[in-house]
Amino acid sequence: xxxxxxxxxxxxxxxxxxxxxxxxSGFIFSSYAMFWVRQAPGKGLEYVSGIRSNGxxxxxxxxxxxxxxxxxxxxxxxxxxxxxxxTTEDTAxxxxxxxxxxxxxxxxxxxxxxxxx
Amino acid sequence: DIQMTQxxxxxxxxxxxxxxxxxxxxxxxxxxxxxxxxxxxxxxxxVIYAASTLQSGVPSRFSGDGSGTDFTLTIxxxxxxxxxxxxxxxxYSFPRTxxxxxxxxxx
Numbered sequence: 001x002x003x004x005x006x007x008x009x010x011x012x013x014x015x016x017x018x019x020x021x022x023x024x025s026g027f028i029f030s031s032y033a034m035f036w037v038r039q040a041p042g043k044g045l046e047y048v049s050g051i052r053s054n055g056x057x058x059x060x061x062x063x064x065x066x067x068x069x070x071x072x073x074x075x076x077x078x079x080x081x082x083x084x085x086x087t088t089e090d091t092a093x094x095x096x097x098x099x100x101x102x103x104x105x106x107x108x109x110x111x112x113x114x115x116x117x
Numbered sequence: 118d119i120q121m122t123q124x125x126x127x128x129x130x131x132x133x134x135x136x137x138x139x140x141x142x143x144x145x146x147x148x149x150x151x152x153x154x155x156x157x158x159x160x161x162x163x164v165i166y167a168a169s170t171l172q173s174g175v176p177s178r179f180s181g182d183g184s185g186t187d188f189t190l191t192i193x194x195x196x197x198x199x200x201x202x203x204x205x206x207x208x209y210s211f212p213r214t215x216x217x218x219x220x221x222x223x224x
Contacts, residue, residue: 045153046215047212047215062212102208102209103163103166103206104153104161105172109160110160
C-alpha cells in the first residue's frame with residue numbers, strides 16, 4: 001500500500017526555520033512528482049511547492065518563493081520542505097502529496113507548523 | 118495563475134438528497150479538474166479526477182461532469198459519511214490551484 005508518513009511539524013518563532021519530511025513507501029518514489037499543500041486553521045487548501053520525479057525542476061507558490069526549498073532524496077524515498085523566514089501567515093497543517101497525471105492521488109497525514117512568539 | 122471558484126461555499130442537505138457543487142476556472146483547463154473530499158481533521162481524499170473519472174474505491178453515487186471552464190460534482194444520494202468539505206483543483210498548469218471549498222452540512 002502507498003504510504004506517506006510526515007514528520008517535523010513544531011512550534012517555531014517568527015523569523016525561524018523548520019524542515020518537514022515525508023517518508024514514502026509502497027511505490028517507486030523516484031517515478032513520481034511530489035508536492036506540499038498547506039491548510040491554515042479554518043481555511044482552505046493552498047498549493048505550496050512541487051518537485052519533479054528526478055528533482056530536476058521545482059515549483060513554488062509566490063507566497064513562499066525565496067523562503068522555502070523543496071527537495072527529495074530518491075535513494076531514501078524522502079521528500080523535504082525546508083522553510084525559512086517563517087511568519088505567522090505560515091501557520092498551517094502541511095500535507096505532502098503524490099501527483100499522478102495532474103491529480104494528487106495519495107496524501108500524507110499532515111503535520112502542524114505553528115509560528116508564534 | 119488560474120483562479121478556481123466554487124459555489125455554493127456551504128450547503129445544507131439531508132441524507133438521501135441529491136446535491137451538486139459547481140466549480141469554475143478563470144480560463145480553459147480542458148478536463149484537468151479534480152475533486153477532493155476532506156473530513157474534519159483528516160487529509161483530503163481524491164474523489165473524481167479528469168473531470169469525470171471516479172477514483173478507485175469511491176462509491177458510484179459520486180459523479181463529475183464538465184470541460185473547459187465549468188465543472189460539477191454531483192452526489193446522487195447523500196450518505197452520512199459524505200458530509201464534509203469538497204474542493205476542486207486544476208491540474209492544467211502551475212501553480213496548481215484549489216477552489217475555496219464547499220462545506221456540506223447535515224440539515
